Amino acid sequence: MVKLETYSISQLAQEFSISTRTIRYYEELGIIKPQRNEGGQRVYLKKDRARLRLIFRGKKFGFSLAEIKEMIELFDVDPTGKKQLERTMEYGRKKIEEIDGRIRELTNLRNEIEHLYEDFQKRING
Numbered sequence: 001m002v003k004l005e006t007y008s009i010s011q012l013a014q015e016f017s018i019s020t021r022t023i024r025y026y027e028e029l030g031i032i033k034p035q036r037n038e039g040g041q042r043v044y045l046k047k048d049r050a051r052l053r054l055i056f057r058g059k060k061f062g063f064s065l066a067e068i069k070e071m072i073e074l075f076d077v078d079p080t081g082k083k084q085l086e087r088t089m090e091y092g093r094k095k096i097e098e099i100d101g102r103i104r105e106l107t108n109l110r111n112e113i114e115h116l117y118e119d120f121q122k123r124i125n126g
Helices: 009-016 020-028 048-061 065-077 080-124
Strands: 042-045
Touching: 009 020, 009 042, 009 048, 020 048, 042 048, 048 065, 065 080
Parallel strands: none
Antiparallel strands: none
16 A cells, blocks of 8 residues: 655645644635544645645646646646636736736836926026
């Protein structure tokens, strides 16, 4: 019988520098689904650890937890990963559009501030 590599909630919390409450929250959302040992303690598998890594990658790129959950769960539906990649690309395209919009807004704001700065500089210099 093969013994699976497992992790405790505190081991994962330490590895990812997060609180155990955060891990329990992801469990409440159904993104990770730990098993329980005979004593009722949570036991996390490599799959749960990988999901945590995907959660943090998704958050880094600005995806919502609902989007991250959907993308992760698509792999369970389609183990080839094709549906997961397609959805990730769809959300990624939307995220790129949002970022481009914010860049335009910030560029416009920067230009406005530069014009005001130049105007103020002219007023000071007479």
